[in-house]
Amino acid sequence: xxxxxxxxxxxxxxxxxxxxxxxxxxxxxxxxxxxxxxxxxxxxxxxxxxxxxxxxxxxxxxxxxxxxxxxxxxxxxxxxxxxxxxxxxxxxxxxxxxxxxxxxxxxxxxxxxxxxxxxxxxxxxxxxxxxxxxxxxxxxxxxxxxxxxxxxxxxxxxxxxxxxxxxxxxxxxxxxxxxxxxxxxxxxxxxxxxxxxxxxxxxxxxxxxxxxxxxxxxxxxxxxxxxxxxxxxxxxxxxxxxxxxxxxxxxxxxxxxxxxxxxxxxxxxxxxxxxxxxxxxxxxxxxxxxxxxxxxxxxxxxxxxxxxxxxxxxxxxxxxxxxxxxxxxxxxxxxxxxxxxxxxxxxxxxxxxxxxxxxxxxxxxxxxxxxxxxxxxxxxxxxxxxxxxxxxxxxxxxxxxxxxxxxxxxxxxxxxxxxxxxxxxxxxxxxxxxxxxxxxxxxxxxxxxxxxxxxxxxxxxxxxxxx
Amino acid sequence: xxxxxxxxxxxxxxxxxxxxxxxxxxxxxxxxxxxxxxxxxxxxxxxxxxxxxxxxxxxxxxxxxxxxxxxxxxxxxxxxxxxxxxxxxxxxxxxxxxxxxxxxxxxxxxxxxxxxxxxxxxxxxxxxxxxxxxxxxxxxxxxxxxxxxxxxxxxxxxxxxxxxxxxxxxxxxxxxxxxxxxxxxxxxxxxxxxxxxxxxxxxxxxxxxx
Ligand code: SF4
Numbered sequence: 001x002x003x004x005x006x007x008x009x010x011x012x013x014x015x016x017x018x019x020x021x022x023x024x025x026x027x028x029x030x031x032x033x034x035x036x037x038x039x040x041x042x043x044x045x046x047x048x049x050x051x052x053x054x055x056x057x058x059x060x061x062x063x064x065x066x067x068x069x070x071x072x073x074x075x076x077x078x079x080x081x082x083x084x085x086x087x088x089x090x091x092x093x094x095x096x097x098x099x100x101x102x103x104x105x106x107x108x109x110x111x112x113x114x115x116x117x118x119x120x121x122x123x124x125x126x127x128x129x130x131x132x133x134x135x136x137x138x139x140x141x142x143x144x145x146x147x148x149x150x151x152x153x154x155x156x157x158x159x160x161x162x163x164x165x166x167x168x169x170x171x172x173x174x175x176x177x178x179x180x181x182x183x184x185x186x187x188x189x190x191x192x193x194x195x196x197x198x199x200x201x202x203x204x205x206x207x208x209x210x211x212x213x214x215x216x217x218x219x220x221x222x223x224x225x226x227x228x229x230x231x232x233x234x235x236x237x238x239x240x241x242x243x244x245x246x247x248x249x250x251x252x253x254x255x256x257x258x259x260x261x262x263x264x265x266x267x268x269x270x271x272x273x274x275x276x277x278x279x280x281x282x283x284x285x286x287x288x289x290x291x292x293x294x295x296x297x298x299x300x301x302x303x304x305x306x307x308x309x310x311x312x313x314x315x316x317x318x319x320x321x322x323x324x325x326x327x328x329x330x331x332x333x334x335x336x337x338x339x340x341x342x343x344x345x346x347x348x349x350x351x352x353x354x355x356x357x358x359x360x361x362x363x364x365x366x367x368x369x370x371x372x373x374x375x376x377x378x379x380x381x382x383x384x385x386x387x388x389x390x391x392x393x394x395x396x397x398x399x400x401x402x403x404x405x406x407x408x409x410x411x412x413x414x415x416x417x418x419x420x421x422x423x424x425x426x427x428x429x430x431x432x433x434x435x436x437x438x439x440x441x442x443x444x445x446x447x448x449x450x451x452x453x454x455x456x457x458x459x460x461x462x463x464x465x466x467x
Numbered sequence: 468x469x470x471x472x473x474x475x476x477x478x479x480x481x482x483x484x485x486x487x488x489x490x491x492x493x494x495x496x497x498x499x500x501x502x503x504x505x506x507x508x509x510x511x512x513x514x515x516x517x518x519x520x521x522x523x524x525x526x527x528x529x530x531x532x533x534x535x536x537x538x539x540x541x542x543x544x545x546x547x548x549x550x551x552x553x554x555x556x557x558x559x560x561x562x563x564x565x566x567x568x569x570x571x572x573x574x575x576x577x578x579x580x581x582x583x584x585x586x587x588x589x590x591x592x593x594x595x596x597x598x599x600x601x602x603x604x605x606x607x608x609x610x611x612x613x614x615x616x617x618x619x620x621x622x623x624x625x626x627x628x629x630x631x632x633x634x635x636x637x638x639x640x641x642x643x644x645x646x647x648x649x650x651x652x653x654x655x656x657x658x659x660x661x662x663x664x665x666x667x668x669x670x671x672x673x674x675x676x677x
Contacts, residue, residue: 038509078507147589250673
């Protein structure tokens with residue numbers, strides 16, 4: 001039978017399967033962080049269980065830590081307890097942890113690939129929905145809840161039912177100023193936030209192969225915003241080159257054997273997909289979200305939608321509600337929307353290529369006086385690399401703050417947040433009500449678009465700055 | 468065989484009767500169910516008072532009168548009827564923990580986000596999927612403040628003189644009815660896990676960093 005890449009990884013990891021299809025799947029890589037793990041460890045302790053494979057588990061602090069000077073520790077008492085709890089748990093159960101002052105610390109989905117912990121053909125889980133990011137390496141990677149974190153810690157397996165196969169083909173070439181962030185926003189706008197529910201999405205087509213490894217990560221990262229369980233891409237030579245000589249990548253003879261296996265990870269030519277859609281790269285323009293759901297997208301030269309044009313009553317109410325929250329009027333040109341803040345960072349766009357893209361636009365330019373701008377590198381290593389390339393200087397010169405790595409204002413659990421009614425051009429992944437701070441208004445954009453917005457003080461078209 | 472007491476950890480789901488609360492909003496995300504400032508806890512309990520925090524309280528922390536769950540009898544509802552794609556967004560299990568702590572053990576919607584849906588079952592919450600038409604019909608009972616009943620064993624919702632069947636995965640149903648603990652069930656297959664690991668150590672040794 002002809003199989004998809006997802007089918008193959010699934011079959012390879014079956015430990016047991018019941019008649020009704022409920023399966024026990026082996027987990028090769030388990031990432032944990034401070035927010036969704038304390039109750040799982042508590043559960044282990046209460047039932048006197050151990051971590052089955054501490055070596056297949058890697059912990060990092062990211063969600064809840066300050067991005068300003070860390071020498072004085074964490075001010076917020078609850079955050080501090082959570083971070084200390086992870087430290088204590090990792091010690092007790094023998095798990096490797098990248099703590100707050102470790103250079104390798106960063107956002108869990110940036111750290112995994114960077115260390116070579118993320119590998120093709122593996123099943124990777126984490127108590128975080130953006131685990132889909134790792135699918136860019138041809139792994140089956142998805143987010144789980146805390147009870148499941150406990151289950152994986154105790155058994156190194158997970159109870160799962162197979163999802164459907166969904167393929168999205170993107171062919172052609174992107175215009176200048178258009179990035180993989182725009183591609184994935186366009187996809188979510190097209191399929192909707194529930195469009196992928198119950199499916200695993202494979203991204204394919206000539207554009208996807210042309211993208212760099214980091215650009216692919218941006219697409220897989222936001223797969224969850226389309227409701228899919230996971231997103232993945234066939235691994236190729238670019239992936240193998242990226243992984244070669246990373247600290248946790250296979251070495252020597254193991255590398256050769258791994259490579260041989262990784263080369264087999266391909267969807268068969270005539271494999272059947274339950275659903276398939278096609279996009280043309282040339283049709284994609286720089287995108288921005290206008291509402292409070294990632295599916296609320298419009299091109300940068302577009303207008304805010306008018307709820308009166310909507311015939312479906314639920315949809316009309318939902319647009320009304322979003323516009324009210326966002327403080328926007330129907331039919332206004334997107335480029336006339338004034339912004340207060342710019343956030344560059346997150347597991348979607350906090351890697352070195354993202355910072356380069358933003359810095360290229362900001363070089364020798366100043367941000368608008370009323371805008372507050374912040375760059376939060378995705379990891380300590382990204383930060384170090386950026387500083388070696390002098391990107392930090394470009395950001396600082398144009399008026400941005402250059403911060404320590406973490407999730408920061410992507411979810412605003414630490415001190416980095418929007419005030420009520422503040423409007424932000426953000427390279428993160430969610431524009432939900434209150435996501436970046438209570439009453440805060442988020443417009444999701446690519447790093448280049450965020451930089452363009454910072455300069456003009458309005459949402460703006462990056463193509464004006466690209467030459 | 469393992470002892471019954473080890474395998475049952477979660478509260479068993481029995482039949483349920485309550486006036487349902489109706490929240491006709493689509494795409495209610497996990498940030499709306501429980502905002503991030505409450506994720507700093509290291510416990511599973513105590514989140515109920517912060518359920519739907521942003522919709523429920525004003526800037527001064529006072530209850531907003533118009534919000535359904537702030538009013539009798541809905542502040543005691545065990546059943547929540549809601550718009551489609553409920554629980555989208557993050558994987559935070561704090562969302563079902565908050566619902567449970569508030570007293571809600573059954574949600575009715577036309578669709579759910581995958582991770583949230585799974586998380587419900589781990590906490591003894593029954594998420595029922597019905598079509599929009601049936602949801603409208605049931606929501607009338609909320610407006611009229613009349614009770615409806617859930618019979619999980621027979622997969623039925625009983626309201627007035629009517630009843631509707633609902634679908635549910637048979638294994639998930641069994642776990643809810645019996646309050647079974649997944650981890651104990653999986654550890655019963657320890658032999659299979661061991662032999663799988665052994666196979667992988669030979670076939671793909673790099674997985675174990677060898
Ligand atoms: S950067 Fe944002 S989306 Fe990514 S893991 Fe952190 S909080 Fe989640």
